[in-house]
Amino acid sequence: MDITWIGHSCFRLRADDVVVITDPFPESLGLRPDARPATVVTVSNTHPNHSNWTEVAGSPKVINAPGEYEYSGVAVRGVMTGLLPDTPIEHRSVAYSIEIDRINICHLGDIGVPLTTTQVDELAPVDVLLLPTGGSCTLELDQVLQAMQDLNPKIVIPMHHSIEGVDLPIQGVDVFLRNMGLDEVQPQPRLIVTLGNLPVDRKVVLLSPQARTA
Secondary structure, eight states, rough: EEEEEEEEEEEEEEOOOEEEEEEEOGGGSSBBOSSSSSSSEEEEOSSSSGGGGGGEEEEEEEEEESSSEETTTTTEEEEEOOOOOOOOOOHHHHHHHHEEETEEEOOOOOOOOHHHHHHHHHHHHOOOEEESSOOSSOOOHHHHHHHHHHOOSSSSEEESSTTOOOOSSOOOTTTHHHTOOOOOOOOBSEOOOGGOOSSOOOEEEOOOOOOOOO
């Protein structure tokens, strides 16, 4: 399976002819959306920067709510996460467990409240964790590290952090990397994951965003 980070919380997960797009964004974010067709689109919340599914080509199956789904060989489980106090229910965010090509990927979306034990169990097992590390509207750093420990992934890929072209009040990935004791991590354009190459010890992989600035 091939994992490409388009930018922000949007990833392209591809195995053979099956493509999953997570949290597609609009051009107003500051990046050009991925124009290639998709089979399945997951939407974690209603914010425009996470829910631009109408512009995804290929007439994909759109999943935007908690529940269990299966489509074209992709198994998806959506788990509603908690809300901060005084936050309207329509702003809730859904975390997803996505199984594609026998690899389990967890996309935490715009999670703002730590996972409960039940939610961790519902999202497990996790081979690859797509983890928001920019803070602000998502988990704070200590909560991010706790979520990573609880979900116990083999591979962690940071997302939802400050990048060129996107003007949002979120911090850079360097803060997370320093706390992981990783000062020299070179970003790569994509990651190929198979059952055979999953690491024994947890590994952080930094991907470079593939979307061009708008």
